[in-house]
Amino acid sequence: MVEYIKYKVPSKQVSITPGVGKLVEKAEEDGVKTAWHRFLEQQPQCGFGLLGVCCRNCTMGPCRIDPFGAGPTKGVCGADADTIVARNIVRMIAAGAAGHSDHSRDVVHVFKGVAEGKFKDYKLTDVEKLKELAKILGVKTEGKSENEIALEVAHILEMEFGKQDEEPVRLLMGTAPSKRIKVWKKLGVLPRAIDREICLSMHRTHIGCDADPVSLLLHGVRTALADGWCGSMMATYLSDILFGTPKPIKSLANLGVLKEDMVNIIVHGHNPILSMKIAEIAQSEEMQKLAQQYGAKGINVAGMCCTGNEVLSRMGVQVAGNFLMQELAIITGAVEAVIVDYQCLMPSLVDVASCYHTKIITTEPKARIPGAIHIEFKPERADEIAKEIIKIAIENYKNRVPAKVYIPEHKMELVAGFSVEAILEALGGTLEPLINALKDGTIKGIVGIVGCNNPRVKQNYGHVTLAKELIKRDILVVGTGCWGIAAAMHGLLTPEAAEMAGPGLKAICEALGIPPCLHMGSCVDCSRILLVLSALANALDVDISDLPVAGSAPEWMSEKAVAIGTYFVASGVFTHLGVVPPVLGSQKVTKLLTDDIEDLLGGKFYVEPDPVKAAETIYNVIIEKRKKLKWPV
Ligand code: XCC
Ligand code: SF4
Structure with missing residues (x-):
């Protein structure tokens, strides 16, 4: 889809990263908009929104508070700026915590399935770490098999999401310093269950509930603690157990990691359950050979955003860029497929891809993008689905238009992990x-x-x-x-x-x-x-x-x-x-x-x-x- 570009972007001013400005210029030549173009089109952005004084929590509204005090100082229900701003920020915290923690839930699901012997394509890689986690959660390990320990751990972690008692989440209690826990206890912000605190954030901010900014923000704190010391922490622990705890590893970063003579696949999103499989299967002889049959030298997997960080930290997979470079990767004209799971995926990926040969492949029911190819990723058939997805990329290599390809040469050495x-x-x-x-x-x-x-x-x-x-x-x-x-x-x-x-x-x-x-x-x-x-x-x-x-x-x-x-x-x-x-x-x-x-x-x-x-x-x-x-x- 070639679009009318209303405002040109000052390409030299948008980024300090080498190669970015050039690709923004290429985007304009190719008639493609990027986030920078759309950002300009959005100007001036809504002042009420920027100040947080717009409320859409019920249909008596939307209500807006006049920050200068000349217009309305209260919404239809009587909520003032303090209440509205506090409610809005608590909802942001709840959404963020939901993102991290629901990602974590997916990892727990795979971890448990492995322990039950259901997901044969994954395994418990770091057993030491499993034992460490068991200890934190108070699970006895003597005389138990790895799978038995993992099952007990999985059970407790599942309860961290949805248990109904008033006890604080166990992962937090097992990892936070005792002096800190005392502070939280005194304030009444020790989280009891991840889903519960997120749910309560939504309840409290509903029309006609909590109007006190202090009480609202303290619940925001409680919700955030459930994320950091429990939801996110769980994702880290279990990903390490499943895929190995990162060790220092060398690699390269920037768009120059894309290869002119290879099938380029970008993995983008957050969950390592998919990206680790893609990176692993792409290396297989079967897939490399297939790529050669299609005239490429092989397959080159590169990471984007956080799932890029996951595969970088554990496998040394090269990184193509960070958030604002996702569209640029496609604009190089050299990417056969962008495979995504969830979070930080711009829906515009599909628009940009339509100007090139790139296929956008969504894999998660909770993150679909209209116009993308959707192949649901299921851990019970991980290897098979990874192959199916990689094959789409390989077969797409022949559709690459050499005249449209420009890969900036820049790439930098790094040590991660x-x-x-x-x-x-x-x-x-x-x-x-x-x-x-x-x-x-x-x-x-x-x-x-x-x-x-x-x-x-x-x-x-x-x-x-x-x-x-x-x-x-x-x-x-x-x-x-x-x-x-x-x-x-x-x-x-x-x-x-x-x-x-x-x-x-x-x-x-x-x-x-x-x-x-x-x-x-x-x-x-x-x-x-x-x-x-x-x-x-x-x-x-x-x-x-x-x-x-x-x-x-x-x-x-x-x-x-x-x-x-x-x-x-x-x-x-x-x-x-x-x-x-x-x-x-x-x-x-x-x-x-x-x-x-x-x-x-x-x-x-x-x-x-x-x-x-x-x-x-x-x-x-x-x-x-x-x-x-x-x-x-
Ligand atoms: Fe997303 Fe995690 Fe932000 Fe990057 S840093 S844009 S959240 S990928 Ni988390
Ligand atoms: Fe307006 Fe109150 Fe409804 Fe918000 S909750 S939209 S401030 S009436």
């Missing part, structure tokens, strides 16, 4: 060296950077600038998601990047042979960051809120990012946002989130679009925390 276990191994088996380096000031602190791309931000400028500014100040950076891919494409995930770090961090990186920025996985793997925080707090006998650490989402856009940000704040972490959340319509909610909440939880949000300024503030916060610990600054 820094699970908690891998970090410990790099440190020689214990946290001691890291703790000592923190205590004596060789490393000033640790910052987790996560999250998306957003056309409001020059693509990857926020991610890369913030990371560079922090490592320069001897702050170790860890992170996940689209940040990880940005950092990779800009060379921050190589041991050589230590050159860009301050003297202390540089020395540590050189001694350990690690990059100054550690890629910890996909967005659900933010739970790995929580586990690092928990281990540090326990080892130092302090609370997470005492640690010289911070979080950041410089280019966030998704509701999942709101859930992540909230569980970081709720865990006691000072959390920076580079994109303004839709809360400014309520001074009360804004103050609660960026100020008052600190007294309750020890963490708070801090909003600053400029990553250089943000780095300075984050550094100062870390220095303050160090002073309180009486550590040298």
Whole structure:
């Protein structure tokens, strides 16, 4: 579908990542719109929406509050700006938590099926990790087979979603530091079951329920905690058990990983259950041979977004790009198929693909896109379905139009796969060296950077600038998601990047042979960051809120990012946002989130679009925390 392009995009200004500008220009030449074009068409965006003061929760509305106070100050039901803004943000948290946790539910389903012997195409790969999880959940392992342990674990994890008692979820109780748990207990925000807290978020925000912004936001906290310390954590644990816990692994990133003479397949979405299979089966002799019969040299699988991070971390599969590059991959004209599961898939993929030969293949009933080929992925027939999907890509190779192909040459080396276990191994088996380096000031602190791309931000400028500014100040950076891919494409995930770090961090990186920025996985793997925080707090006998650490989402856009940000704040972490959340319509909610909440939880949000300024503030916060610990600054 060639479209009329109303506004041209200033291609040199949209991104700092090499190759992106060129492909945006190619898109325009080919008559294809990208997210940047549609973003321009959306301007000016609705001011009420941006401020969070629009409510559509019932049909007496939609209601909008006049932020200047000259027009209506209440909706038809009487809800004011504080109530409306708080309700909207709680719904964002609930949606984000639902995304992560429902992904987790799918992994539990496969894990259980493996334990029951039903899903023969998967296996329990990391049995040590299974035993560790069993211990956390209080499952006895002596005298039991692996499958018996897995079944008991699966049963408990299923109950974490839907149990009806008032006890807190067990995964959280088994992994969070006790000092933190006390804080949550006192506030009454210990989550009882994942689905329950999400459901209650929807109930509370229904017309005529909770109108108190404080009570609403506290439930938002409870819902977010159910995500971070339980739903997301479960996805990480079980994916490691099924596919192996990541270890440092080398690979390449950026669109230059696509190959002119191979069948290029992009795996995009979030769940490793599908992408690991595609990557594995594509390597098989049968599939490689078939590709050769069709005139290609072989099959090249490349990742996009978080499922890209999953296959990168475990198999070293190369990454084509992050969120805003999904359309560009197709615009190279060299991609035979984009295979997606769910989350962060632009429906526009189908429009863009219609200008090239690319097939978009959806695989999940819960994420269908009109115009895509739909092949439902079923774990009981995983290998067979993976083959079927890969064959579509291979057969499509002949339809590639060489005149339409342009693959930018840029690609960057990287090392990914820094699970908690891998970090410990790099440190020689214990946290001691890291703790000592923190205590004596060789490393000033640790910052987790996560999250998306957003056309409001020059693509990857926020991610890369913030990371560079922090490592320069001897702050170790860890992170996940689209940040990880940005950092990779800009060379921050190589041991050589230590050159860009301050003297202390540089020395540590050189001694350990690690990059100054550690890629910890996909967005659900933010739970790995929580586990690092928990281990540090326990080892130092302090609370997470005492640690010289911070979080950041410089280019966030998704509701999942709101859930992540909230569980970081709720865990006691000072959390920076580079994109303004839709809360400014309520001074009360804004103050609660960026100020008052600190007294309750020890963490708070801090909003600053400029990553250089943000780095300075984050550094100062870390220095303050160090002073309180009486550590040298
Ligand atoms: Fe999606 Fe996870 Fe955001 Fe990237 S970082 S755009 S949520 S893929 Ni999670
Ligand atoms: Fe308007 Fe209240 Fe209905 Fe929201 S819930 S749309 S504020 S009447």
